[in-house]
Amino acid sequence: MSAVFEVINLKKAFGGLVVTNDVSLSMVAGDRVALIGPNGAGKTTFVNLVTGALKPSSGEVRLRNEPVTRIGPTGRVQRGLVRSFQVTRLFQDMTPAEHVGLAVLQRTGKSAELHGNFLTRPAVMEEVYDLLERLGLYSLAHRKVREIAYGQQRLLELAIALALKPSVLLLDEPAAGVPQSDTGRIEEALANLPADLAVVMIEHDMDLVFRFAKRVVVLAAGTIIFDGLPADVTKDARVREAYLGSYANAGLNA
Amino acid sequence: MTEKTNSTLAAGAATTRSRLRAGFIKRDLYGFAAIVIVAAAGYVLFPDNLALLTRIIAIALLVLSLDLVTGYCGVATLGQAALFGSGAYAAGILSAHYGINDPLLMTLGGIFAGAVAGLICGIVMLRAHGLPQLVLSIALVYLFHEFANKASSWTGGSDGLSGIVLDPLFGLYEFDLFGHTAYFFGVVLLLIVFTLLRIVVRSPFGMLCRGIKEDPVRIRALGASPHKAVIKMYIISGAVAGTGGALSAISTQVVALDALSFTQSAEALVMLVLGGTGSLFGALVGTVIFMLFEDFVSAANPFHWLTMVGALLIVVVLFAPKGIFGTVQDLLSVRKNTTGETRP
Structure with a gap:
């Protein structure tokens, strides 16, 4: 199977400080990868490089065999690379239906149309209600976001991302800030993600990582120190070192 | 998790849709009727002061145009009169220099010139954000003003x-x-x-712009370019402001440099804040109240009327930060909710 998403020798340095060093990653459709690493390992920088918010010093990002390193963030979204946010970024005065509707319209190239309320467009709304229903948000479709629970807002983030029909989905701590009672709903939604979607999840909660991921990538001091099965990750000596101590030195021998 | 069959889902969607559509049309009709009633009342109550009323309409168009970029897109500007003045001068110059005296053609000229000025201002303004953006807008309106002043063979200086x-x-x-x-x-x-703008602000494009105002990062993550959308809104805003400018030129048959002034821009912003940003009704209410208040108070006390206007503003900003229309709307919806009615 050919890779839908490839990162090749990605490197980013701020002055003399190398924050991402020679990172390579390749994913096929249906992959479920968890990207983990101690604080300051360079996970956020990695997301920013991949989504186009930051320009890499060297290296390449490819989506479905097309190099996108020189394409801006919006162009990468249009080509199927979609991210979610660690802290929800939603419009407080808008409804879930409006959020998802806007995403559907954007995907179909109709978000710049000057006429017709999309809440009255049958084709768009059918898809919107369908997505909201799948994530258990149907009954909240026309409530303002400020009135719905945080766990439901996280689900809405997922609905928006899915409405863009991505081929690669980057989830930045999808369960962050969600009360324990609601994490089950999030996990259920993650388990029901489309089978052919390649998903990278950044997560600290190791229980969630083990349940979700088929492959774990560990980043420490800007370098990938482990890429393999979840069952092997806790046995790996370098991973233990990175998490349990002396990881400050990892940058020196990298 | 709720189990719904596809047919009940679709049926529910269809009823929601028709209910929402009915709601929109009802509100549009109310707005339309309110404008007609206020306009008729003005005509009956102030038959000797139609010039003032016409000026209120022209300025209302300017404030509406400002609402489009400030209230809907979140662009801070103190230079909106540049678009208004461009429309006024275009309409005036068509008649005074080219002998095109048809009011409709003059209005079209004003709309076109306003849209072009909107495009120029939009491109320049979006180079910056926040305070630098505000300063750019002031610089722009002074440049337009100075240009009109120097080109006196065309504009009369x-x-x-x-x-x-x-x-x-x-x-x-x-x-x-x-x-x-x-x-x-x-x-x-x-x-x-007003009718066209109602359509625009609740179109997909209008929704996109409201999103940009709240969180451009979110909009970019959807794959949309905030920059392109705001420039498009600036062009629309320019056309609206240009319509107001043309109306002002047509009704008074002169165009003064004031039309392009910083003062006019700042006053428009004050009217918008007074009425309530991000709502077309807010823009209209703010303009009417400010201009009638100004006219009434300046006649009653020619020396201290500006003090009164200042006091009114302070009261509104402190006690009704959403503007007069926004606050009244909030009060009404609270009452509605307590009587058991819910909004869609």
Whole structure:
């Protein structure tokens, strides 16, 4: 199977400080990868490089065999690379239906149309209600976001991302800030993600990582120190070192 | 998790859709009717002061245009009169220099010039954000002002542009000394613009712009370019402001440099904040209240009227930060909710 998403020798340095060093990653459709690493390992920088918010010093990002390193963030979204946010970024005065509707319209190239309320467009709304229903948000479709629970807002983030029909989905701590009672709903939604979607999840909660991921990538001091099965990750000596101590030195021998 | 069959889902969607559509049309009709009633009341109550009423309409168009970029897109500007003045001068110059005296053609000229000015201002303004953006807008309106001042062979400079002659509207209605025709022309223009803007602000594009105002990062993550959308809104805003400028040129038959001034821009912003940003009704309410208050208070106390205007503003900003319309709307919806009615 050919890779839908490839990162090749990605490197980013701020002055003399190398924050991402020679990172390579390749994913096929249906992959479920968890990207983990101690604080300051360079996970956020990695997301920013991949989504186009930051320009890499060297290296390449490819989506479905097309190099996108020189394409801006919006162009990468249009080509199927979609991210979610660690802290929800939603419009407080808008409804879930409006959020998802806007995403559907954007995907179909109709978000710049000057006429017709999309809440009255049958084709768009059918898809919107369908997505909201799948994530258990149907009954909240026309409530303002400020009135719905945080766990439901996280689900809405997922609905928006899915409405863009991505081929690669980057989830930045999808369960962050969600009360324990609601994490089950999030996990259920993650388990029901489309089978052919390649998903990278950044997560600290190791229980969630083990349940979700088929492959774990560990980043420490800007370098990938482990890429393999979840069952092997806790046995790996370098991973233990990175998490349990002396990881400050990892940058020196990298 | 709820189990719904596809047919009940679709049926539910269809009823929601028709209910929402009915709601939108009802609110549009209310708005339309409110403008007609206020316009008629003005005509009956102030028959000798139609010039003031027409001026209120022209400024209302300017404030509406400002609402589009500030209230809907979150662009801070103190230079909106650049677009208004461009429209006024274009309409005036068409008549005074080219002998095109048809009011409709003059209005079209004003719309076009306003849109072009909107494009220019939009491109320049979006190079910056926040405070630098505000300063750029002030710089722009001064540049437009100075340009009009220097190009005095076209604009009449500080003497103002005179020599505007008007053909009868549709070849039938003379623009009379009392301003009846100009007033009706203005009311019709306002109704057309208001209806079109209602469509625009709740279109997908309008929703996109509201999103940009709240969180451009989110919009970019959807794959949409905030930059492109705001420039498009600036062009629309320019066309609206240009309509107001043209109406002002047509109704007074002179264009003064004031039309392009920083003061006019700042006053428009004050009116918008007074009425409530991010709502077309807010823009209209703010303009009408500010201008009537200004007219009334300056007649009652010619020396201290500005103090009164200042006091009114402080009261509104402190006690009704959403503006007069926004606050009244909130109060009404609270009452509605307590009586058991829910909004869709």
